[in-house]
Amino acid sequence: xxxxxxxxxxxxxxxxxxxxxxxxxxxxxxxxxxxxxxxxxxxxxxxxxxxxxxxxxxxxxxxxxxxxxxxxxxxxxxxxxxxxxxxxxxxxxxxxxxxxxxxxxxxxxxxxxxxxxxxxxxxxxxxxxxxxxxxxxxxxxxxxxxxxxxxxxxxxxxxxxxxxxxxxxxxxxxxxxxxxxxxxxxxxxxxxxxxxxxxxxxxxxxxxxxxxxxxxxxxxxxxxxxxxxxxxxxxxxxxxxxxxxxxxxxxxxxxxxxxxxxxxxxxxxxxxxxxxxxxxxxxxxxxxxxxxxxxxxxxxxxxxxxxxxxxxxxxxxxxxxxxxxxxxxxxxxxxxxxxxxxxxxxxxxxxxxxxxxxxx
DNA sequence: ACACCGTACAGTACACGACC
DNA sequence: GGTCGTGTACTGTACGGTGT
Numbered sequence: 183x184x185x186x187x188x189x190x191x192x193x194x195x196x197x198x199x200x201x202x203x204x205x206x207x208x209x210x211x212x213x214x215x216x217x218x219x220x221x222x223x224x225x226x227x228x229x230x231x232x233x234x235x236x237x238x239x240x241x242x243x244x245x246x247x248x249x250x251x252x253x254x255x256x257x258x259x260x261x262x263x264x265x266x267x268x269x270x271x272x273x274x275x276x277x278x279x280x281x282x283x284x285x286x287x288x289x290x291x292x293x294x295x296x297x298x299x300x301x302x303x304x305x306x307x308x309x310x311x312x313x314x315x316x317x318x319x320x321x322x323x324x325x326x327x328x329x330x331x332x333x334x335x336x337x338x339x340x341x342x343x344x345x346x347x348x349x350x351x352x353x354x355x356x357x358x359x360x361x362x363x364x365x366x367x368x369x370x371x372x373x374x375x376x377x378x379x380x381x382x383x384x385x386x387x388x389x390x391x392x393x394x395x396x397x398x399x400x401x402x403x404x405x406x407x408x409x410x411x412x413x414x415x416x417x418x419x420x421x422x423x424x425x426x427x428x429x430x431x432x433x434x435x436x437x438x439x440x441x442x443x444x445x446x447x448x449x450x451x452x453x454x455x456x457x458x459x460x461x462x463x464x465x466x467x468x469x470x471x472x473x474x475x476x477x478x479x480x481x482x483x484x485x486x487x488x489x490x491x492x493x494x495x496x497x498x499x500x501x502x503x504x505x506x507x508x509x510x511x512x513x514x515x516x517x518x519x520x521x522x523x524x525x526x527x528x529x530x531x532x533x534x535x536x537x538x539x540x541x542x
Numbered sequence: 543a544c545a546c547c548g549t550a551c552a553g554t555a556c557a558c559g560a561c562c
Numbered sequence: 563g564g565t566c567g568t569g570t571a572c573t574g575t576a577c578g579g580t581g582t
Contacts, residue, residue: 221553222554
């Protein structure tokens, strides 16, 4: 048999004949064995003799064949080795958010241990369906679903799904107790400082601009984590006999420095000025402390500030931030482990920790 | 023009046959 | 009877052929 000329993964059998694409079938035909034998040589070495396997692998390498095609394999097996993290925000926002970042890192660690890959999907697409949804073997929904149709399609697909920082009736969730944690840090702040209270809240209402919430929006049955944090603040205020009216609660649409600055400037230029600032994220709290510095407000003598999340920057900032550490990386690891184990049972509440530093 | 059907695609999994 | 290797059903989608 005359060896065909090899050119970048194709076999040119003769000058006039169309080059054959290198795949399992053409390689098997060239080597004089069946497609199954070549497949077995790569994937099930116990199914053939070591001598034959070695010969096949050697000749495949000479031909420039790198082994079975991944797309075809996933077509046949119905598995891709990919877990998707479905983000409630845009990809750009999520990869720049330190909390989401920590969470993704935690998920990635576990997937790597299992030889799996991760796909980041944004729930902010308005497409009716996405081919990317068909690829993953399992899904982690991170945050409140922003595209209910997409979520329904995923649930309907029957693939394993777990939610984090979000509760759905029929899907297992991994959360921290946002209500208790918020109540605890608010109690701590109230004990440290008397006077007026303000809340810099995150995504409390459906609005894409910074604003204060209306009195009728103060109490809600909504299950979003920000609402539970607000409920925790309100419970602490009631317990400690502190006033927390709707006009002292700011809504910030996105957890960015820019939006937080706008809200913090509004809150800290009120008269009378608040002396307790409860922030629903560390990023918001850090922006608020920067505004306080601009305005010559001393922390913690004139104003106490608390955050939520426990990002690294909160520790490095001066004054360092009192916050709730919710260990997002561990949350990511836990969610990924549960998902891969297939043991999707009852909701899991993970511990959070009050970290007292200089700001309160 | 449209609907419908059959086949090819690439690889896996399993049942089964050949051979020592 | 055990080992080794083969034949074939199967997967979802695209595409070509056929019939209406």
